[in-house]
Amino acid sequence: MEHDALEQGPIPAQIEFRGVTKMYGAVSAVKDLSLSVPHGEFLTILGPSGSGKTTALMLLAGFVAPSKGDILISGKSVAAVPSFRRDQGIVFQSYALFPHLTVRRNLEFPLEMRGMVAIERAARIDRMLARVHLNDLGDRMPSQLSGGQQQRVALARALIADPPILLLDEPLGALDRNLREQMQGEIKSLHREFGKTTICVTHDQEEALTLSDRIVVMRAGQIEQADTPEALYDRPATRFVADFLGEANILENHDFEVEADVEQPFGSVAMIRPERIGIAAPTAPCRADADQRQSVTGTVEGMIYAGPLRKYQVRVGSSLLVVREQVASGGQIFRPDDAVRLDWLRSDVRIVAA
Template sequence: MEDDETAAQCVILVDSDHSGVLTVNVQARKTISLSQDEVGDSIVQSQIQFCDVTKSYGQVAAVKELSLSVRNGEFLTILGPSGSGKTTVLMLLAGFIAPSSGDILIRGKSVAAVPSYRRDQGIVFQSYALFPHLTVRRNLEFPLEMRGMNATERGSRIDQMLDRVHLADLGCRLPSQLSGGQQQRVALARALIADPPILLLDEPLGALDRNLREQMQGEIKSLHKEFSSTTVCVTHDQEEALTLSDRIVVMCAGRIEQTDTPEALYDRPTTRFVANFLGEANILENPCFRLESDVLQPGGTVAMIRPERICITAATAPRQAEADRRQSVEGTVDDTIYAGSSRKYRVRIGSSVLTVREHVGSGQQIFRSGENVRLDWLRSDVRFVAP
């Protein structure tokens, strides 16, 4: 890698809420030539660390004392509501903004003062940020030109990538002539075509409808497995995070609430915020029945149980097997909600209301408002979270 004086410069100005690109200003002084060995070494050594990072705007801290390590080849998703600081974390990592304090390390070296064009990262913006006046092929060719790749190799690499993202017949089209899903594929292809060791995704599926989102989730997962880039994704979509990630970071008010695998986060949340944000949760703060559990409730916590862990039957139905391991309560159906593959019930038990969710299947008994029902669940499915 050559020094700053010989590096190609590519500056992308993003609007204030990071929803798209306002201006693209590219200045190519000299090109950088990367050997295959250099690229391979970058992938092997890729690692990201946030060391006590704070980013403040005046008196407001968007990110507060963030410490986080991203493993080599990992798909890490930063999940949180609007204003949680997740996009600020991505912008810090991309180099579009600098931390107010703390440090950011990539492969063990500080990059807090390194501009974005020197960080060797692929980036996919929520709005895709494709060059509107360039064809699909030219969009993909741009990052290769910036790295000094010769025309023959560029053409071969572009053909391979277009084939990989199922756009081989659309290389001559402009972005405006593509569907949303096709534009998303072009954006992913452009970010990956130079084999960057780090890939950053900013709400990558936010502009797509549900069916396209599910389709592209599979595509992103497949591309990550194939290219092995260390990937950091920002989203507020819980299903997207659970589907794509090796680990998930849940953020709230600029701080990390919990970091774990998707399964562990969903099944064992540590706070009420995580339990409610990642799926639905019945918080049993002051239940009007005596709650039973396999473990003693820790002090300063509240009980929680997921809606799909609760079984619903008619109040007069025979007891389920393993009754000695289950807790049963009786109540009255307040509401029934049909949601295609699942059905939800709101069941009132005295002053408490529990949500029950079951998969729709043939031959199921459907309960209507006002009917008496029995709810039961395994005592081992009760969790305790910080309020």
């Protein structure tokens, strides 16, 4: 009955992990994972190597079976449903295109498997090629395409059969930076247009922040924190999330007492993002809101120019703080050994679990 329900055509995508554990011998790759993904959401699972993020995706795809717990799609268990019957589009980091088939034939294959007649297949392929800007490349082999073009083919093949769920496994990992940024925009555009419930796995923080409606940060097989990109970045719950998602100054063991608008309980640390810290010459006028700020003095140890940003490393007593500021025309540039004053709003200090 469960198999029959999945074969009746597209169904609203509602994904649930209920206490899912995956063991490999004595090692738990995923431990007691509970997560719900509403229809149409773009969810990214983010984490370092060994965090369990890829295992979670493979469990949902049906490539591995849970040791404990259940996975539901639209309220129906799929734990016993094989991967090829789960009606999901999948894009791999390696693209996994059929090297002996043309672009058109790569797109046609999933439609043939579903029994679509030839004239309908041709019309759908034409529309999809136009949508991913590959109209003139349908007769080429994958080896004749650039990395970005292959990625577009892989996305088109995953979407062409109109599955309710799209799974992305490190989809942009094989591309250079410029292509990654272009493809991020393309993936966001495709998600807006098709509205697929999308689960993306990546270790790239910028990719996760750019693409996602919600991010799940995993650590050692468990969810460390799940929230919107803005909330995770601005209000991380733990030191691990603060360090992993972006860059963080952990304000502990410093030669100054940290001032914050909230009390710092035992077992926690104070944190501030580098872009929240102002940098100026010691003799520069104080800001108008100086009474709301904490100020310290230090010495520049290094400066990195990164196009629109300058990144400073500033020694404050025995500690090294990172400061990131936008490059402004006529703005003062500090060099190593320059004395500087750093300040930040006390309200920008976050207290996170150690």
